[in-house]
Amino acid sequence: MEADFWQQRWRDGQIGFHQDRVTPLLEQYWDALALPSGSRVFVPLAGKSLDMLWLAARGHRVLGVELSRIAVEQFFGEHRLQPQIHETRFGKHYVAGEIELILGDAFALDTDALAACAGVYDRAALIALPADMRKRYVADLYARLPAGCHGLLITLEYPQHEKQGPPFSVTEDEVRALYQPDWGVETLERRDILAAQPSFVAEGVTALHTSVYRIVRKT
Numbered sequence: 001m002e003a004d005f006w007q008q009r010w011r012d013g014q015i016g017f018h019q020d021r022v023t024p025l026l027e028q029y030w031d032a033l034a035l036p037s038g039s040r041v042f043v044p045l046a047g048k049s050l051d052m053l054w055l056a057a058r059g060h061r062v063l064g065v066e067l068s069r070i071a072v073e074q075f076f077g078e079h080r081l082q083p084q085i086h087e088t089r090f091g092k093h094y095v096a097g098e099i100e101l102i103l104g105d106a107f108a109l110d111t112d113a114l115a116a117c118a119g120v121y122d123r124a125a126l127i128a129l130p131a132d133m134r135k136r137y138v139a140d141l142y143a144r145l146p147a148g149c150h151g152l153l154i155t156l157e158y159p160q161h162e163k164q165g166p167p168f169s170v171t172e173d174e175v176r177a178l179y180q181p182d183w184g185v186e187t188l189e190r191r192d193i194l195a196a197q198p199s200f201v202a203e204g205v206t207a208l209h210t211s212v213y214r215i216v217r218k219t
């Protein structure tokens, strides 16, 4: 999806992807990465996710990137955080405590921007993108993360012909094709969530699973 699509979504308040709670699968599986407290975690396509607050509360330094000013300002405003703002070539950086959120394009971040990230957390980011952009997202953006980086990736799978994305369906085969061989990929769980997602059922979706992967950058 292009930037205009997301900007319009935020202007119209069409943000069904946003959750008013921390993602339970993050709480359940984050420890599987064994990332030391204090390590920096990259959150691509961050929205105004409460998951950033949870990661910071776990002692991580969070680096998010989000292209909507509305999302960034709502994130800090809704949590009564008063960010310091400075500008770099990547955009405006909003910094409050251990959370830094760049108002900018994730695809524009380079290896310098991501060099200190020992972790990456991807919920509703890879699956927000159509297939051609998913290839670019992993081949370009993830390639800028350092060797040894550990990540948690959460995806959805459903019969793609039954519904238009986003969110898009991304199968385990596709995850492996996108990330391997540079990243090790381990499936932590694949769960049937159709009953818990009435909006998908209302759209005629007949099967819906979420998967959680642990990924580790090898080279």
Ligand SMILES: C[S@@+](CC[C@H](N)C(=O)[O-])C[C@H]1O[C@@H](n2cnc3c(N)ncnc32)[C@H](O)[C@@H]1O
Binding pocket: 002, 003, 006, 007, 017, 018, 019, 044, 045, 046, 047, 048, 049, 065, 066, 067, 068, 071, 104, 105, 106, 107, 123, 124, 125, 128, 166
């Ligand atoms: C489906 S939402 C997910 C947000 C968040 N990860 C969550 O779990 O709530 C995708 C977000 O990515 C943002 N986005 C899309 N393309 C982007 C890009 N190229 N750079 C930065 N943010 C982007 C959109 O504005 C939107 O807020």
